[in-house]
Amino acid sequence: xxxxxxxxxxxxxxxxxxxxxxxxxxxxxxxxxxxxxxxxxxxxxxxxxxxxxxxxxxxxxxxxxxxxxxxxxxxxxxxxxxxxxxxxxxxxxxxxxxxxxxxxxxxxxxxxxxxxxxxxxxxxxx
Numbered sequence: 607x608x609x610x611x612x613x614x615x616x617x618x619x620x621x622x623x624x625x626x627x628x629x630x631x632x633x634x635x636x637x638x639x640x641x642x643x644x645x646x647x648x649x650x651x652x653x654x655x656x657x658x659x660x661x662x663x664x665x666x667x668x669x670x671x672x673x674x675x676x677x678x679x680x681x682x683x684x685x686x687x688x689x690x691x692x693x694x695x696x697x698x699x700x701x702x703x704x705x706x707x708x709x710x711x712x713x714x715x716x717x718x719x720x721x722x723x724x725x726x727x728x729x730x731x732x
Contacts, residue, residue, distance in 0.1 A: 607632045608721045610703045615726030618693055626688040626726055628703030637661025639709030642688045643717060644699040652702060654715030656688060666714045693730045700725040
């Protein structure tokens with residue numbers, strides 16, 4: 607059984623920064639596609655923000671995240687990170703880590719991953 611635990615959420619003003627962490631435990635995951643999704647308040651839609659294929663460090667980003675967010679991994683710590691800079695009001699939401707999806711340009715944003723974390727709240731407000 608794979609467990610994903612997110613941390614690092616919080617409340618920041620516009621233009622602020624946060625770094626989310628997703629720690630993997632339990633069964634060992636081989637090279638796979640891991641991603642961050644967010645769900646805006648009052649919606650049930652999870653939007654793909656960024657993904658990384660852990661075998662090659664290939665990364666993918668939503669247009670809204672390009673130039674502001676960076677996804678990375680630390681294999682030794684079994685952790686994937688999402689560095690978020692220049693945060694905007696519309697970045698507010700619950701951020702979920704996901705594992706074992708399909709890493710391709712058209713597939714990674716679809717919420718078809720085998721494992722999900724419990725979510726971390728990010729609030730951007732002035």
